[in-house]
Amino acid sequence: xxENHPGPVPLLAARxxxxxxxxxxxxxxxxxxxxxxxxxxxxxxxxxxxxxLLHCLAGIARPDEGSVTYAGERLDRLPEKRLSELRRTDxxxxxxxxxxxxxxxxxxxxxxxxxxxxxxxxxxxxRAGEWLERFGVRGQEEQRPGELSGGQAQRVSLARALVTxxxxxxxxxxxxALDSLASEQVMTALVHTxxxxxxxxxxxxxxxxxAAYADREVTLEDxxxxxxxxxxxxxxx
Amino acid sequence: xxTRHILLGLLARGPSHGYDLKRRHDERFPQARPLAYGQVxxxxxxxxxDGLAEVDATEADxxxxxxxxxxxxxxxxxxxxxxxxxxxxxxxxxxEIFAKLxxxxxxxxxxxAYLRAQxxxxxxxxxxxxxxxxxxxADLSTVLSADYALNHLDADLRWMTTTAxxxxxxxxxxxxx
Amino acid sequence: MKSLxxxxxxxxxxxxxxxxxxxxxxxxxxxxxxxxxxxxxxxxVLASLQGRYRLPVGxxxxxNPGERSGVILTLLLLLVPVLGFLGQCAxxxxxxxxxxxxGLRLAGASVGQVRRIAALETGIACLxxxxxxxxxxxxxxxxxxxxxxALAWAGIALVSLGVPALxxxxxxxxxxxxxxxxxxxxxxxxxxxxxxxxxxxLGALALLVLVALAAVAATxxxxxxxxxxxxxxxxCGALLAVGAGAVLFSGGVSKLTGRLLxxxxxxxxxxxxxxxxxxDPWASARTHAAVLxxxxxGSGFLGVRAVLVATMAEPVHLxxxxxxxxxxxxxxxxxxLVGFVITLFALAVGTAESLATRRRGLAxxxxxxxxxxVLGRALLLETALPLLPSxxxxxxxxxxxxxxxxxxxxxxxxxxxDALLVPVVVFGACVLAAATSLPLLRRSVxxxxxxxx
Numbered sequence: 092x093x094e095n096h097p098g099p100v101p102l103l104a105a106r107x108x109x110x111x112x113x114x115x116x117x118x119x120x121x122x123x124x125x126x127x128x129x130x131x132x133x134x135x136x137x138x139x140x141x142x143x144l145l146h147c148l149a150g151i152a153r154p155d156e157g158s159v160t161y162a163g164e165r166l167d168r169l170p171e172k173r174l175s176e177l178r179r180t181d182x183x184x185x186x187x188x189x190x191x192x193x194x195x196x197x198x199x200x201x202x203x204x205x206x207x208x209x210x211x212x213x214x215x216x217x218r219a220g221e222w223l224e225r226f227g228v229r230g231q232e233e234q235r236p237g238e239l240s241g242g243q244a245q246r247v248s249l250a251r252a253l254v255t256x257x258x259x260x261x262x263x264x265x266x267x268a269l270d271s272l273a274s275e276q277v278m279t280a281l282v283h284t285x286x287x288x289x290x291x292x293x294x295x296x297x298x299x300x301x302a303a304y305a306d307r308e309v310t311l312e313d314x315x316x317x318x319x320x321x322x323x324x325x326x327x328x
Numbered sequence: 329x330x331t332r333h334i335l336l337g338l339l340a341r342g343p344s345h346g347y348d349l350k351r352r353h354d355e356r357f358p359q360a361r362p363l364a365y366g367q368v369x370x371x372x373x374x375x376x377x378d379g380l381a382e383v384d385a386t387e388a389d390x391x392x393x394x395x396x397x398x399x400x401x402x403x404x405x406x407x408x409x410x411x412x413x414x415x416x417x418x419x420x421x422x423x424e425i426f427a428k429l430x431x432x433x434x435x436x437x438x439x440x441a442y443l444r445a446q447x448x449x450x451x452x453x454x455x456x457x458x459x460x461x462x463x464x465x466a467d468l469s470t471v472l473s474a475d476y477a478l479n480h481l482d483a484d485l486r487w488m489t490t491t492a493x494x495x496x497x498x499x500x501x502x503x504x505x
Numbered sequence: 506m507k508s509l510x511x512x513x514x515x516x517x518x519x520x521x522x523x524x525x526x527x528x529x530x531x532x533x534x535x536x537x538x539x540x541x542x543x544x545x546x547x548x549x550v551l552a553s554l555q556g557r558y559r560l561p562v563g564x565x566x567x568x569n570p571g572e573r574s575g576v577i578l579t580l581l582l583l584l585v586p587v588l589g590f591l592g593q594c595a596x597x598x599x600x601x602x603x604x605x606x607x608g609l610r611l612a613g614a615s616v617g618q619v620r621r622i623a624a625l626e627t628g629i630a631c632l633x634x635x636x637x638x639x640x641x642x643x644x645x646x647x648x649x650x651x652x653x654x655a656l657a658w659a660g661i662a663l664v665s666l667g668v669p670a671l672x673x674x675x676x677x678x679x680x681x682x683x684x685x686x687x688x689x690x691x692x693x694x695x696x697x698x699x700x701x702x703x704x705x706x707l708g709a710l711a712l713l714v715l716v717a718l719a720a721v722a723a724t725x726x727x728x729x730x731x732x733x734x735x736x737x738x739x740x741c742g743a744l745l746a747v748g749a750g751a752v753l754f755s756g757g758v759s760k761l762t763g764r765l766l767x768x769x770x771x772x773x774x775x776x777x778x779x780x781x782x783x784x785d786p787w788a789s790a791r792t793h794a795a796v797l798x799x800x801x802x803g804s805g806f807l808g809v810r811a812v813l814v815a816t817m818a819e820p821v822h823l824x825x826x827x828x829x830x831x832x833x834x835x836x837x838x839x840x841x842l843v844g845f846v847i848t849l850f851a852l853a854v855g856t857a858e859s860l861a862t863r864r865r866g867l868a869x870x871x872x873x874x875x876x877x878x879v880l881g882r883a884l885l886l887e888t889a890l891p892l893l894p895s896x897x898x899x900x901x902x903x904x905x906x907x908x909x910x911x912x913x914x915x916x917x918x919x920x921x922x923d924a925l926l927v928p929v930v931v932f933g934a935c936v937l938a939a940a941t942s943l944p945l946l947r948r949s950v951x952x953x954x955x956x957x958x
Contacts, residue, residue: 112953142955146872146952146955149872151871151872151952151955152952152953172876175871175874175875175876175877176874177874178872178873178874179873179874179875179876180874182874183873184869184872184873186869186872186955189865189866189869189955190869190870190872190873192777192780192866192870193784193866194777194780194781194783194784195776195777195780196780199767199776199780203773203776203875204873204874206771206772206773206776207773207874207875207876207879210771211771212769212770212771215771235784251873252873263955
C-alpha cells in the first residue's frame with residue numbers, strides 16, 4: 092500500500108470515501124493517494140466503485156463522507172464554481188467515449204478548453220493542431236468525432252485532456268471500447284506524454300494489460316481499496 | 329521450441345559461424361531464453377551429422393578459430409516443412425498455478441492468499457514487459473514478443489480472477505470433508 | 506384480429522417499460538391531437554352550414570358565409586402551429602423509440618409488424634386526445650344547436666377518427682428508414698442528421714390548404730348571388746408559399762449562420778451553437794417556420810387593426826355595428842395569439858428534447874470543466890442565432906403589409922408603428938421559451954449520467 096512508501100506529499104489524497112447511489116453504496120470507505128507525476132491504475136470488477144471513486148477524486152461528484160485533498164485544498168468542500176474551474180485548468184478527463192462534442196471538428200474539440208480559458212481562436216486551433224499531430228491524428232483535424240475510428244477519437248480525447256497542461260489526468264476505461272492495437276496506441280500516447288510533462292495519471296481499468304502501463308496498481312473490491320501492487324515511483328523504470 | 333530449426337532458419341540467409349548465430353538469435357527473439365553457446369555448438373554438430381548442414385569453411389584470420397556452417401538442400405527442405413507445419417495447440421498445458429492451488433487446499437493452506445500473491449507477481453512482470461515495449465526506441469521484435477508474453481500472462485490473470493471467485497466451490501470439490 | 510391484439514399488447518409492453526420521456530411524447534402527442542381535433546371540429550361544423558343563419562355565438566360573425574369562410578380559414582390555419590408542435594413532440598425520446606423498434610426488427614419482427622406497432626403507439630395517443638375533445642365538443646354543440654345536421658355529424662366523425670389515422674400514418678412514414686435498415690439505428694450513437702426540409706410537414710400543409718379550399722367552397726354553396734371570391738384561394742396559395750418559404754428560409758439561415766460563425770468565433774458557446782446549426786440546420790425549421798408565419802401575420806394584423814379602429818372612430822356610417830368588427834378583430838387577435846402560444850410551447854419542447862437527448866454527452870462536458878453557463882448560452886444561441894435574421898426579414902415583411910394597408914386603405918391617417926414591436930416581442934418570447942429548459946440543464950446533466958456508458 093502507498094502508506095508503506097515514504098514518498099513526497101501526495102498530490103491528491105482520498106480518505107475514507109463513502110458514496111451511495113440511491114440505496115447502493117458504491118464506495119464504502121475507500122482511501123487512496125496519488126503522487127506528483129505518478130501513473131496509478133485502479134482495477135476491480137465491474138460495479139466495484141471504480142468510476143465513482145474517479146468522480147469523487149476529480150471533483151465531478153461529492154462524497155457523502157470522507158475527504159479529498161488536492162494540493163492542500165479540500166475538494167469535497169469547494170463550491171461547484173471553483174471545482175469546475177479546477178477541472179478545466181488542473182485536471183484532464185478521458186472517458187470510454189462521449190467526452191468529444193459530436194458537432195465539433197477534432198481540432199475544435201481539442202481547442203475548446205483553450206477557448207474556455209480565453210485563448211484566441213487562431214492560437215487555440217494552432218496549439219490543438221500540434222497536439223493532434225503529436226498523437227498521430229494528422230489530416231483528420233476537420234473531421235467530426237463520428238467520422239473518426241475509435242482509436243483516433245480516443246487520441247483526440249487525450250489531446251483535449253492534455254492541451255491545457257493539467258497536473259492530473261483522470262482516465263476512466265480509456266481503452267474500454269478499443270481493440271488491442273488501438274489500445275496500445277492510446278496508452279502509449281498517454282504514458283509518454285504524462286512522463287514527459289510530469290502529469291499524474293489516475294487510470295481506471297478492468298483490463299490487466301492496460302493496468303500494466305501504470306507505475307502502481309490498487310484494487311477496489313466492494314467500494315474499498317483492498318490491495319495494491321507495484322514499485323514506488325521511479326524504481327521500475 | 330526447436331533450436332535445430334531456428335538455427336537452420338538463421339543459416340538460410342547464408343553461411344555463418346556459431347557465435348554469430350547465437351548473437352542473431354538473441355537479437356531476433358528478445359523475449360526467448362538466450363541460447364547458451366554450448367547448445368548452439370552441439371545443435372550445429374547434430375545438424376551436420378543428420379546431413380542438414382555442412383561445414384563451409386574454417387576461418388582463423390584473427391583470434392580463435394571459427395567454423396563456418398551452411399545449410400544443405402535437405403536442410404532447406406526440412407526447414408520449409410517445419411515452418412509451414414502448424415504448431416499443435418498445446419493439448420496439455422502445464423498449469424503450475426492450478427496444481428499449487430489444489431495442493432494448498434489439500435494441505436489446509438491459504439489458497440486465496442496464494443492467488444493474490446501470484447496475481448501481484450504477474451502484474452509486476454506485466455509492468456516490466458510493458459515498460460520494455462514502451463521504452464523509446466524499442467524495435468518491433470521487442471514489442472511483438474513482449475506482447476506475446478503479456479497476452480499469456482493476461483490469460484493467466486483472467487483465469488486467476490475467475491478462479492478466485494469460485495474458490496469456495498473448488499475447496500468443497502477438492503476437500504469434501 | 507388476433508395478431509392486432511398481439512401487436513397491441515407488444516406496443517403496450519414496450520411503451521410501459523420505456524423511458525419516462527417516451528411517456529412525455531405520448532402525452533404531448535395526445536395534447537397536440539386534441540388541439541388539432543378541436544380546431545378541425547369547429548371548422549368542419551362551420552363548413553357544414555350553408556347559407557345564412559342566426560347563430561347564438563360569435564357576435565354575428567358566423568351568420569354569413571363570407572365571414573364564416575374567414576373563420577374557417579383561421580381555424581384551419583391554426584393547424585399549422587399545431588402541426589409544428591406535433592412534429593416537435595415526435596422528436597421527444599425519438600432516439601430511444603427508433604432504437605427500440607429497430608431492436609424489435611432485429612429480434613425477428615416483420616416490417617409490417619413494426620409498422621403496425623409504431624402506428625398503434627402514435628394512433629392510440631392521438632385517439633385519446635381526439636376522443637376527449639370530441640366528447641366535450643359534442644356536448645357543447647348539443648347545447649347550442651339542438652339538432653345538428655347529418656352532414657355535421659359526418660364531419661365530426663371524420664375529424665375525430667381522421668386525426669388519429671393521420672397521426673399513425675405520419676409516424677409510419679417517419680419510421681421508414683428505421684424499419685428498412687434497422688442495424689444502423691441500433692448501433693447509432695451520434696445524433697441523427699440530414700433531415701431534409703421536412704417533406705412530411707410540407708405535405709401536411711398542402712393537404713391543409715386543399716381542405717381549407719373545400720371547406721370554404723362548401724359553406725359558400727347555395728348562396729343566391731353565388732359569389733365565390735378568389736380571395737380564399739389567393740390567401741391559401743400565399744400562405745402555402747410563405748409556409749414553405751419560411752421552412753426553407755429558416756433552414757437556410759441556420760446553415761449559413763452556422764457556417765459563417767463556426768469559422769470565426771472564439772467564443773466557446775457560440776462555437777458549439779454554430780457547429781450544431783451547421784450539423785443539423787433543419788432541426789428547428791418547423792417551429793421556426795411557424796414563428797416566422799406568426800410574425801408576418803401578427804405585424805400585418807396590427808396594421809389592419811389600426812386602420813379599422815381609426816375608421817370606426819370616424820363618424821362614417823359603417824354597414825354593421827362596431828361590435829361586429831371588434832369581435833372579428835378580437836377573434837383574429839386571439840387566433841394569432843393561440844397559434845403563437847402553441848408555437849412557443851413547441852419551441853420549449855424542442856429545446857428540452859434536444860437537451861434530454863444529449864444529456865450524457867453534456868454531463869461529460871461538465872465533468873471536463875465546461876461551465877454550465879457556457880452550455881446554457883450555447884443552448885440559447887442555438888435558438889437565437891438563426892431566429893434573429895429570419896425574424897428581421899419576417900418582421901420587415903409583416904410591417905410592410907401593415908404600412909401598405911395603412912397607406913393605401915387608411916390614407917396614411919394612422920401609421921401602425923406598434924407593428925415594428927412584433928418581431929422584437931416575438932424574439933424575446935422565443936428566447937424565453939428556450940430558456941425554460943435551462944433549469945433542466947442543471948437538473949438532468951449530472952455525473953450520474955456518466956455511469957451508464
